[in-house]
Amino acid sequence: MAKKATPEINAGSMADIAFLLLIFFLVTTTMDVDTGIMRKLPPPVENPDEDVDVNQRNVLKVLLNSRNALMVDGRRMDISLLKDKTKDFMAIHLDNPDYPEVTTRFIEELGKEVPASKGLISLKNDRGTSYDMYIQVQNELARAFNEMKDEKSVELFGLKYKALIDKNKIKAINKIVPVRVSEAEPEDIGGN
């Protein structure tokens, strides 16, 4: 019994099969990386009528109306100026009644007390504000705080905030420069 040589399998259609698979994956999958602005919502208030007593000089009011106009501290403002205004407001100004009060806060990671502003950004929008504008404002506020973190980080550790690796240092910076943006309780004004 002579053994027959097995005929070679034709691999010519292999490419076609692989192509089909490839096209299947191209169609059913997406490549986008999800990115966005992280925010933490405040817990719901128990007594909505009860006003929390906050010293007016500690609050920077940022209002957005239904025509996407921005009002900061009672004056109209262009969005390009919002970042610098926020930074200026949140910076430490000792004994200046035009700026928020200053306290000291003990930072465990550094083992010492640092001055901390009591300032707070209060963001309020209308139901008719466009989401795009709202994100622009959130972005500018985030930019202000990120730049402040960078500055503090360079001052203390000689590195930018993003370049920090030590977890304690990151924590310390986050405690020294807390992101103090509060969103007011929504009010039904304006239209859809």
Place this chain on the structure above:
Amino acid sequence: MSKFKSKKGRGSAAINTSSLPDIIFILLFFFMVSTTMREVTVRVQQKMPEATEIQKLERKSLVSFIYIGEPKNIKMFGTNARIQLNDVFADVDDISEFIAQEREARDEADRNLLTTSLKVDGRTKMGVVTDVKQELRKVGAFKINYSTRKKVER
């Protein structure tokens, strides 16, 4: 005048295509690794606003998505901004149930790490978004992420 030779008998040799499947397979593996499966069919328009201060969403298994925007099929659903949960349009009242379901599907230890990603079309009015946010506050899903694209520097 040997410039115009007869081309008879000088057919070019066939290109060897035996490595073609390998090349295609490499492409295939690249796409399999770098992409993710589409889980829901988005039925609302999604043109995200642009921002610069963005963070990447870590641990995608712990993210639940809420899509808001104008329906793609205007003839059927109108032009009012709608909320989409999973594969269907929903109301603001359905969000608490949706979040409860999402929590149920996760490991118990990870439940409080759940992030809600709001994928909202840029032209949407804030009214709907505010309602959704209020609802999320009520059910205690505090970690949210406004989905945005990275702004291209010009």
